[in-house]
Amino acid sequence: MSLKITVIGTGYLGATHAAAMAELGFEVLGLDIVPEKIDLLRRGEVPMYEPGLRELLRRHVAGIEGATGRLRFTMDWAEIAEFGDVHFVCVNTPQKYGEYAADMSYVDAAFASLAPHLTGPALVVGKSTVPVGSADRLAAYLAEHAPAGADAELAWNPEFLREGFAVEDTLHPDRIVVGVRSERAEKVLREVYATPVGEGSPFVVTDFPTAELVKTAANSFLATKISFINAMAEVCEAAGGDVARLAEAIGHDDRIGKKFLRAGIGFGGGCLPKDIRAFMARAGELGADQALTFLREIDSINMRRRGLMVEMAREAVGGSFLGTRVAVLGAAFKPDSDDVRDSPALNVAGQIHLQGGQVTVYDPKGMDNARRLFPTLGYADSALEAVRGADVVLHLTEWREFRELDPAALGEVASTRLLLDGRNALDPQVWRQADWTYRAMGRPTA
Ligand code: UGA
Numbered sequence: 001m002s003l004k005i006t007v008i009g010t011g012y013l014g015a016t017h018a019a020a021m022a023e024l025g026f027e028v029l030g031l032d033i034v035p036e037k038i039d040l041l042r043r044g045e046v047p048m049y050e051p052g053l054r055e056l057l058r059r060h061v062a063g064i065e066g067a068t069g070r071l072r073f074t075m076d077w078a079e080i081a082e083f084g085d086v087h088f089v090c091v092n093t094p095q096k097y098g099e100y101a102a103d104m105s106y107v108d109a110a111f112a113s114l115a116p117h118l119t120g121p122a123l124v125v126g127k128s129t130v131p132v133g134s135a136d137r138l139a140a141y142l143a144e145h146a147p148a149g150a151d152a153e154l155a156w157n158p159e160f161l162r163e164g165f166a167v168e169d170t171l172h173p174d175r176i177v178v179g180v181r182s183e184r185a186e187k188v189l190r191e192v193y194a195t196p197v198g199e200g201s202p203f204v205v206t207d208f209p210t211a212e213l214v215k216t217a218a219n220s221f222l223a224t225k226i227s228f229i230n231a232m233a234e235v236c237e238a239a240g241g242d243v244a245r246l247a248e249a250i251g252h253d254d255r256i257g258k259k260f261l262r263a264g265i266g267f268g269g270g271c272l273p274k275d276i277r278a279f280m281a282r283a284g285e286l287g288a289d290q291a292l293t294f295l296r297e298i299d300s301i302n303m304r305r306r307g308l309m310v311e312m313a314r315e316a317v318g319g320s321f322l323g324t325r326v327a328v329l330g331a332a333f334k335p336d337s338d339d340v341r342d343s344p345a346l347n348v349a350g351q352i353h354l355q356g357g358q359v360t361v362y363d364p365k366g367m368d369n370a371r372r373l374f375p376t377l378g379y380a381d382s383a384l385e386a387v388r389g390a391d392v393v394l395h396l397t398e399w400r401e402f403r404e405l406d407p408a409a410l411g412e413v414a415s416t417r418l419l420l421d422g423r424n425a426l427d428p429q430v431w432r433q434a435d436w437t438y439r440a441m442g443r444p445t446a
Contacts, residue, residue: 004086007021008030010030010047011048013090017090018030020170020171029080050163051164091107093128102131104130120144123189129158129215153184156178158211160204161242163334176197223267226272232246232247243442244263264441265306279292307443310352313392325360326359328345328359330379331345331346338369349396359377361374361377384409387413396423
């Protein structure tokens with residue numbers, strides 16, 4: 001008989017994982033403690049913008065016409081425990097307020113709610129990004145609080161999905177990492193992931209600490225790559241080089257690779273910034289802080305980018321934002337997402353606004369979230385409207401829609417044809433042909 005799966009926490013990770021498990025053929029029950037989220041999901045709607053996720057949900061959510069009915073949602077912990085052979089814990093671990101460390105309260109609460117209901121054999125699988133050592137602690141917690149005792153086992157299976165590609169990354173992961181303590185746990189997870197493994201996804205079996213560390217190490221490496229190229233951008237600014245050509249050239253070396261070498265205003269979002277900070281905090285607790293002091297520099301380089309973008313814009317409008325109109329294209333922390341958490345684009349927009357500029361923001365999907373976070377900024381319904389009357393245009397999130405803009409049409413409505421590309425993603429040639437002054441970060445000579 002096929003395994004029955006539950007997914008605890010239906011945010012980005014959980015909603016995607018639940019839908020993907022149903023797509024793989026399993027019966028799935030999802031749980032969240034927020035009633036509004038459950039209501040939305042039951043109707044086959046998604047609480048965030050993620051390409052392909054709504055379609056996937058609607059293919060499986062029970063009660064939707066034509067759906068397989070393999071995916072249901074509940075708020076009842078007893079029902080979850082009763083239903084599932086495998087329980088995936090997908091709740092978030094944000095940065096603690098005023099500290100670097102990760103806030104484990106949602107994970108701990110999920111285990112506290114689930115454990116007393118586990119009366120029979122079950123595998124609880126942590127997916128949340130947690131400080132190394134958490135799995136050991138949570139395994140001990142389960143052993144103590146689950147009536148099933150040793151029959152309720154823990155495994156750790158970090159998630160590597162990227163926002164904007166969440167469905168693709170979940171159905172076709174580039175690797176599956178499982179931290180296990182028994183052959184039984186490994187066997188269950190091999191069964192869960194039989195389809196992607198059959199299609200070639202590597203299946204890496206480790207102990208608990210290694211599985212937890214794989215996640216934070218991967219995100220730290222990605223953050224380091226981005227800050228590395230942004231540090232080169234600073235040097236290019238000083239030396240008169242072109243960081244985009246530099247990235248292209250070093251990227252031809254297979255050992256370096258082309259990906260994640262786009263210089264600009266740096267990384268943001270709900271993962272990389274908080275993950276490198278939580279990693280430093282945890283290393284400190286373990287007495288290994290020296291090993292990760294470089295991440296402090298990675299963080300500083302990254303945060304400096306936002307300030308440098310503001311400076312570049314201030315200089316471009318003649319030294320002060322007072323009385324100037326600034327168009328900001330982009331609010332989401334990256335394209336194909338409506339997520340504005342720690343968004344570099346909104347950070348830059350906010351700083352300029354606080355320095356007296358009149359800022360108008362447009363983003364294809366992130367408008368509602370941006371308005372909630374920064375209600376004092378101006379918002380327009382289209383790129384054209386944002387640019388109308390602007391003294392300078394800032395390109396801060398590299399949506400395809402912005403690459404397809406018609407520079408001539410924007411030139412008609414802009415007050416000054418001055419474009420600053422904070423993502424090195426627009427074609428300078430095309431904009432210059434339409435009489436725009438194009439300037440990008442780290443490319444004084446481009
Ligand atoms: C990141 C990781 O890429 C995922 O593998 C991981 O699973 C996820 O965090 C997580 O921990 O859950 P995500 O936050 O969706 O995924 O975003 P990324 O695609 O990594 O982009 C992060 C930021 O870096 C964005 O603001 C992006 O604009 C910026 N970036 C990316 C650059 O500035 N330059 C680049 O070359 C690439």
